[in-house]
Amino acid sequence: MSEAEKLDGLFPTYKSMFAMPTFGSLGVKAPQKSSFDSESKSIYFCGNSLGLLPLKTKDAVADELNAWAMRGVESHFNHPGSDKTAWKDIDLPILELLAPIVGANVREVAAMNSLTANLNALLVAFYKPVGKKLKILFEKQAFPSDYYAFLNMVKLHGYDESNLVQLQVPEGETYLRTDLILSAIDQYKDELALVCLPGIQYYTGQYFDIKEITAHAHKYGIVVGWDLAHAVGNVPVELHAWDVDFAVWCSYKYLNSGPGAIGGIFVHEKYTKDNDTTHFAPRLAGWWGTDSEERFQMLEKFNPIQSALSYRQSNPSVLDCVALQASLEVFREAGGVLTLRKKSLALTNYMQKLLTLSPFYLPQDSDSTTYGFKILTPLDENSRGAQLSLLFQPAFEEEEKNVMMGVFNYLHDRAIICDERRPGVIRLAPAPLYNTFEEVAIVVQRLNEGLAEHRKTL
Missing domain, CATH: 3.90.1150.10 (Aspartate Aminotransferase, domain 1)
Structure with missing residues (x-):
């Protein structure tokens, strides 16, 4: 053998x-x-780019197409499948499956938007330049979408690219050592408003030390976010325990949810547990982030949900949600x-x-x-x-x-x-x-x- x-x-x-x-x-x-x-x-070694189709996804999507055919708009509140979720709550069953994938409490995750849209949305909420603390620290070889988001975020605040601190892999080496990242945080500690790095670097496959880097930046009061596009469903992470401020990801790679599938966010519960109509952090907002009991009353009052769901803007795609749920059920069956x-x-x-x-x-x-x-x-x-x-x-x-x-x-x-x-x-x-x-x-x-x-x- x-x-x-x-x-x-x-x-x-x-x-x-x-x-x-x-x-x-x-x-x-x-x-x-x-x-x-x-x-x-074939032999498929490309799950880092697009995961394969779980066979049960076909049935999951077909069920929702059938609901659309049978009841149209009424499926938002009255799904024809007795064991199916009404569309107004279609993303909620995902949360209990998604939270353990990223080491979070259920109230800290949401399925929404796409990766870069989520990054931009959370940058709006968490990048708060004040005084000398204007800079964003990230890697020189970041995926281009991340670079564009960081560049335009500082420009939207009236600053220029000199406020981007990019960490370069040293000559003769192939990846960015943790000690270099920590040293850079020390060097710029009085100027950094935000540190945002990839959980896993898309080009080299390096898995960053999320726990140590987050703790080190927090010593100086610096907000830390993570792009988990290549980490989610790939490596175990403990975002809540590691006190990460926020994270974003896509679900079409290791989470096998389909091309262009719905993305996800993590926002630590310390930022949302006290949400109410008079006390909340400003963000890009929409009606799907407000209290569901009041949502359809069309009130001119933002009453954000006391969870990461408060960062949702619009109702999520039904087909995307059931595709993600089908894949996460496979993860559960495999033991996580x-x-x-x-x-x-x-x-x-x-x-x-x-x-x-x-x-x-x-x-x-x-x-x-x-x-x-x-x-x-x-x-x-x-x-x-x-x-x-x-x-x-x-x-x-x-x-x-x-x-x-x-x-x-x-x-x-x-x-x-x-x-x-x-x-x-x-x-x-x-x-x-x-x-x-x-x-x-x-x-x-x-x-x-x-x-x-x-x-x-x-």
């Missing part, structure tokens, strides 16, 4: 609960003289993120082991002209999520010589789905819900084959 088979015997898989693309559905021609045909399943994390660590450790045995593997500090790949992601299992990012080199100026694209195309032609970040990075993300150790072994084998084939063309 191979090592992969032994490991697959130790951890369950929920692959049968998901729709898996095939050679045929991808339009990939199965290799001749192989055991594959058009119905053979803590249980899945054990398998996730084993998957990435096994992949790291095989990659470092590759004849093309290069240490992180090796010369950039040598042919092969480096692992950008921290090699410490506790400092990463389900993703390993590989940097392929050397960087040829001619497009047709690009090492990464040569390997990426080789993998895709064999129905292995991952994603690339030009000019040189492939991100491999085995998700513990639906990926196996056998798949890891196959992917690394194909990667080695792709490099060997590409080198022949140079």
